[in-house]
Amino acid sequence: MSKKQQARAASESAAFLLIVGGILVLCNVLGLFFYARTDTTEKEQYSLSKGSLRLAGALKDRMEIVGYFSADLPPPYNATERYVRDLLTEYKEASHGKISVRIVHPVKDEDKQKAEADGVVKVQDQKFESDSFTAVEGYRGLSIKYLADSRAISHIESTDGLEYQLTQLIKEMSGEKVKIGIVSGHNIEPQQNPMQMMQQPPHGSHTQTIRAYLPTYDVQDVDVTKEIPKDLKALLIVQPETAFTETELRYIDQYVMHGGSLGVFGGAIKVEASQGMPSGTAFSPGLNKLLEKWGVKIKNGIVADAQCGRARMPTSLGMAIQVPYPPVPIVTFQDYQRRHPVLFRLDQIGLPYVSPLGFNDALKADKDVKRVILAQSTKQAWIMDGATIDLKSRDRWEVPGYQGPFALGVAIEGQLPSAFAKAEAPSGDAAAASIKAPARAEKPVHVLVFGSGFSMRDEFLPAQQPGAHEVPAGGGAAFALNAIDWLAQDSDLIAIRAKNVEDPALRVPSNVKEAENTIRQAVQEQDESKAQKALEDRKAAVVVWEQKKSMYKWGNTLLVPFAFAMFGVVRWRVRSARRKNLKL
Amino acid sequence: MNRTLTIAKREFRGYFNGPVAYIVVCLFLLVMGMFFWSPFFIANRATVRGMFDLMAFLLLPTAPALTMGLLAEEKRTGTIEILLTMPVRDTEVILGKYLAAFGLLAVLMLCTLAYPLSVSSLGHLDWGPALSGYGALLLEGGAMLAIGVLASSWTDNQLVAFFTSAVICFAFLFMSRFLLFLPPGVASIVEWLSFDYHFDDMARGVIDTRNVIYFLSVIGFSLALAFRSLESRRWS
Incomplete structure (x- = not known):
């Protein structure tokens, strides 16, 4: 080949590579604008939820979302822009052109001033430069404008919970707040000094924390001694501590018959703590008069469960240790329940x-009414009852015998019949007699009854951090807010709230669980020989479980490569034998 | 295409006729097993996400080991000249050899299916991310193999081919860990070029066409370079 031909071939080769490279770069650049993504996780943890999609699609006017991201943000924030851009694109597509998205990289002073005027703040991060860490300032926030309203996410610290934050803001800006009520006047408020009362007037039912989590709701304290406003989408009764009168119950019934939803959380027990030692007192608020007509009743006592939370118990050495605390059952769910x-x-x-x-x-024969038991204790549960129930943490609990499972929560939906329409008011109670209600609810309503309202009260909810919008994943807060959204028939935010759920734990074999339960039972019965045998059974069950674990571990580690190696040996022997028998 | 497949089949069988495939696969599985299962019961979670991270790391020596001899050995022994005088095109040779290595990678992945199956019998495994993770590994592994074929086309020494492709794969795999030390403008580009950036999304269960296009581009460009490298012997 002549030199000329060589040079030509070389330049052709270089041109070919340039063309191929160019096409591939072009594909990647185009791919940034035209792309598709599928979330294969069971719970669609990395996709815009249906609530967000529906809300964006229902916008009536134009909404402008501007993302301010400095181009030179240090890691890990340099990846935030891509996530936000993708997220906003999904909102934009779902809005049918109502949402416009713009990303600004504030370099010029006027852009920086605009960002700050829109509520996005300059934040300081660290980056490594010239062999040392230096502080850099930049913007990574969002501004949202809708009609005359303007809001901002001043800076994005983490992309976790950003969808919830955005959807909540869009919800707040795009529509009137949903009105719900919490029944007041039936709780004993903690004593406050006059100065505290002036700064922070007490709300009914110890529900300040939950109110802070509900910016899309207009939460009102409701006096049920008079007619309940019909524009309330839901009414909540949270752990009442004083009894309801006939008049109050009739007003609640009337409210439900007019299409309002009702949530009853607790009502058969009062818990007081004296010097950190909690005790429960049986109590009847009279709500069963209403609920029994809808097929449900809150019974006396507290359910204790072997599957329970933990509490701190002081020891004689002055230290506190964590011990099982049966009065806080940990409720797990069946698949059909989890779908609710x-x-x-x-x-x-x-x-x-x-x-x-x-x-x-x-209501068994009523086909218009649907009842789903949402929460149950385990079989290893029992009832703690009596005039006063000692609830202080301890290392030994008296178990009268397992009586579970107990139903702990139920959801009822449909056109419920009135509890009082056909019932005569007590003689002489003119106020109660004057309350009229339709014989059946005017439209399908939601009623939720749980045997405890403590999971909604300030004492058991983590306080929201100032400026934070996310609800702690899983647990009581997400449950309480899901319940309110369902009652208000507002499911937009439900789907987003509990997104950060951990991978499920491995299953503990049933024979280990059974053995542990037998030990507890034997200890309670103070049967030493039974306890000894149960301990041995548990030991044997744990040994079997450990053996199973080892089997999985070593079976996977050694057996698979061994089988592959064996395949190689067999193949080699077959080939050798074939070669020996080869005849030319 | 038939000729490509013929070469692929011949090479694929070749892997199993010698000890390479067995040594590589068995070592890979042993190391994987040790590192995945040892902390598995301590973490007590029904997930195989850790397996994918580990496999992506283990592919770093595995992919170069599978590809180092594909062209380098043929060059050293001179059989490449015989192969190229046959009625096959250079592209068919490159593609055939690449597909053979990819087939072996698929066998390797198949052997690890025992892990998610075991995990699913121990707890509730979300199969979506598990399958998407396998897809991510096939793409990332495919990209590493393509780089390996390219490195093998540059030299007639298998060791040189191994180390060259290992260094390039290492750079692609770990460049995102050094972003903090890079100027911000460059950091974003480097991050986008890194395997991690595209792999992580798929390993957690999100299949995004941008990530797929990226890996296919790396594969395509590496194979195109390998083709030109092989072809260059005609005029260099």
Whole structure:
């Protein structure tokens, strides 16, 4: 080949590579604008939820979202822009052109001023430069404008919970707040000094924390001694501590018959703590008069469960240790329960000081009414009852025998019949007699009854951090908010709340669990020989479980490569034999 | 295409006729097993996400080991000249050899299916991310193999081919770990070029066409370079 031909071939080769490279770069650049993505996770943890999609699609006017991202943000924030861009693109596509998205890299002073005027703040991060860490300032926030309203996410610290934050803001800006009510006047408020009262007037039912988590709701304190406003989408009764009168119950019934939803959380027990030693007192608020007509009743006592939370117990050495605390059952769910919006993406919840529920056949034949038991204790549960129930943490609990499972929560939906329409008011109670209600609910309503309202109260909810919008994943807060959304028939935010759910734990074999339960039972019965045998059974069960684990571990580690190597040996022998028998 | 497949089949069988495939696969599985199962019961979670991270790391020596001899050995022994005088095109040779290595990678992945199956019998495994993770590994592994074929086309020494492709794969795999030390403008480009950036999304269960296009581009460009490298012997 002549030199000329060589040079030509070389340049052709270089041109070919340039063309191929160019095409591939072009494909990648185009791919940035035209792409598709599928979330294969069971719970669609990395996709815009249906609530966000629906909300964006329902916008009536144009919404402008501007993302301010400095181009030179140090890691890990340099990847935030891509996530936000993708997320906003999904909102934009779902809005049918109502949402416009713009990403600005503030370099010029006027862009920086605009970002700050829109509520996005300059934040300081560290980056490594010239062999040392230096502080750099930049923007990574969002501004949202809708009609005359303007909001901002001043800086994005983490992309976790950003969808919830955005959807909540869009919801707040695009529509009127949903009105819900919390029944007041039936709780004993903690004593406050006059100065505290002036700064922060007490709300009913110890529900300040939950109110802080509900910016898309207009939460009102409701006096049920008079007619309840019909524009309330839901009414909540949270762990009442004083009894309801006939008039109050009739007003609640009337409210439900006019299409309002009702949530009853607790009501058969009062818990007081004196010097850190909690005790429960049996109590009847009279709500069963209403609930029994809808087929459900809150029974007396507190359910204690072997599957329970933990509490700190002081020891004689002055240190506190964590011990099992049966009055807080940890409730896990069946698949059919988990599909209910109230339990959406929740794997378990703790229900402190929960009373059992009972059911009757009042609505059994009513095809318009659907009843789903949402929460049950395990079989290894029992009832703690009496005039006063000692609830202080301890290392030994008296178990009268397992009586579980107990129903702890139920959801009822449909056109419920009135509890009082056909019932005569007590003689002489003119106020009660004057309350009229339709014989059946005017439209399908939601009623939720749980044996405990403590999971909604300030004492058991983590306080929201200032400026934070996310609800802690899983657990009581997500449950409480799911419940409110379902009652208000507002499911937009339910799907987003419990997104950050951990991978499920491995299953503990049933024989290990059974052995542990037998030990507890034997200890309670103070049967030493039974306890000894149960301990041996447990030991044997654990040994079997450990053997199974080892089998999985070594079986996978050694058996698979061994089988592959064996395949090689067999193949080699077959080939050798074939070669020996080869005849030319 | 038939000729490509014929070469692929011949090479694929070749792997199993010698000890390379067995040594590589068995070592890979042993190391994987040790590192995956040892902490598995301590973590107590029904997930195989850790397996994918580990496999992506283990592919770093595995992919070069599978590809180092594909062209380098043929060059050293001179059989490449015989092969290229046959009625096959250079592209068919490159593609055939690449597909053979990819087939072996698929066998390797198949052997690890025992892990998610075991995990699913111990707890509730989400199969979506598990399958998507396998897809991510096939793409990332495919890209590493293509780089390996390219390195093998540059030299007639298998060791040189191994180390060259290992260094390039190492750079692609770990460049995202050094972003903090790079100027911000460059950091974003380097991050986008890194395997991690595209692999992580798929390993967690999100299949995104941008990530797929990226890996296919790396494969395509590496094979195109390998083709030109092989072809260059005609005029260099």
